[in-house]
Amino acid sequence: MREHSRDRGRLEDILKYAQNVEQILSQIVREVSGRTVVDYINQMLLMEASYLLQQTSFPIVQIADRLHFSEAASFTRFFTRMKGMTPKEFRKAVFECCL
Numbered sequence: 001m002r003e004h005s006r007d008r009g010r011l012e013d014i015l016k017y018a019q020n021v022e023q024i025l026s027q028i029v030r031e032v033s034g035r036t037v038v039d040y041i042n043q044m045l046l047m048e049a050s051y052l053l054q055q056t057s058f059p060i061v062q063i064a065d066r067l068h069f070s071e072a073a074s075f076t077r078f079f080t081r082m083k084g085m086t087p088k089e090f091r092k093a094v095f096e097c098c099l
Contacts (some may be wrong), residue, residue, distance in 0.1 A: 046082045049075070051092045060087045 064075030
């Protein structure tokens with residue numbers, strides 16, 4: 001019983017430490033980039049997705065997988081929300097622009 005209580009205390013300490021680290025990381029990212037951590041990560045994902053769509057012939061499903069989306073539909077929703085067009089439309093626009 002005493003050991004269980006000691007383990008619980010350690011877990012609480014670890015969770016408090018993790019929360020402090022999260023707050024510090026958020027503060028640093030905001031100071032450096034002017035964005036929240038989520039916004040920063042989304043922007044990096046969008047940049048990588050755009051690059052892959054422009055520079056490779058990978059199917060959209062493969063790009064979604066490479067970027068760790070659970071399914072292509074989730075990736076398409078994310079990309080459309082961030083870029084204002086679907087990945088397919090983006091790829092087509094890039095191709096038409098640069099013939």
